[in-house]
Amino acid sequence: MNTPADEGNHNLRYAEYVLGVLDADARAEVAHEVRTSSEAATAVALWQRRLQPLAEEITEATPAPYVWARIHDALQLDAPPQAVPRKRLWDNLALWHWLGLGASAVAVALLLVVALPRRTPPPLPTTTAVAYMASTIKQDNGTTGWTATMDLQHARMVVVPAAPATLAQGRAPELWLIPAGQKPIAVGMISRDQPTTLALAPALLAQLGPTAALAVSVEPPGGSPTGQPTGPVIAKGTIGAAPETGGDKVAGNARKSTERPRV
């Protein structure tokens, strides 16, 4: 027989569950009750209504764009990985052509400086996502062949030639993404004399990060017939967060379990 005190205590368990102070076993018990008893479900819902408003105080933080790409992949959605593309400076092809004239990492840095103050809409005060990544793709002789800038928000990459080596007649450069310890993934054909914009599929977007590399191989004009590089690799580059993009952390830190930012 339940005394009023027991009932009070029992009800408190639902409050404790909602507050989050129960250990794993007690928590699992209440979760089970919620699924099997409508009374328990109602009691828990009531406590949620009482306590949940505290969550309004929690500061928002923008997740990195690859999180959505991973969700998109895991659920095998067919909608585009980004719902609302916006027209911005990035879309100005003339700028990219102009950049191509003297393209180098300096030019990419310049673009970022030019582009950032115009980012619209203004980011939320606590925006922490990495918006851009960049890579300098160097040839074996040490000179930069291309620079690549990745706009994660809009799932695309612009590859600007700097001083790529001459290729044999009837051969073309193809860009590959190589995740650490994995096979190369074709990104697309690029040009030796003008910037190329490439769309990044969600599967590709999800792999972008400091452990992945970009490489350029020499292929037939239509691209490698096998889906893997067939010709020699003439340039390689690592991927880093583009500088000064308003993100507080590069993605390279994102997965370190030792990092415990106070929020």
Add this chain to the structure above:
Amino acid sequence: MAVTRTAEHEELNRLLQQAGRSDQQAFAELYRRTSSKLFGVCLRMLHDRGAAEEVLQEIYITVWNRAASFDEAKASAITWLTTLSRNKAIDRLRQHREELPDDPRTLDEAVDEQPSPAAQAQTSQEHRRLTDCLDALEPQQRSSVREAFFSGATYNELATRCQVPLGTMKSWIRRSLMQLRTCLDS
């Protein structure tokens, strides 16, 4: 302000219902509008970006699979989503308990200050009512409740953090919860 908030909440209810009917565009839009909030919840509890990203991914996969069970008569979409997020983050904390760092913070350091007046102006009527009731508690007890809510720590962890016996922590929190119920339901 209240009108905007209500309109935004209704829009989220609609998006979640549409996601429940497998509308991918609505789901993408729901993510766009709510992921920063839910990521904030995860980061606050897990203190680790990588772990918070994994949990956020789990959350939205669950949202997609369970959206059909959302009933706006029971809770608003944003409450449904934050509840789900806190639950997932707490489950994660319990699974990886051994990896929790020894947290040297004392309660005074750990507990968030009251929101600034500006932030407070943007919170709901329900939030103001709750903080009024929290304000009526003893300072230590109020701190314990807030720390529990935001950190997802167990009684044991809270007691260690505050350097009080487990029994003391339990009675602080239980008494606070009872007082809060009386205050909020009056």
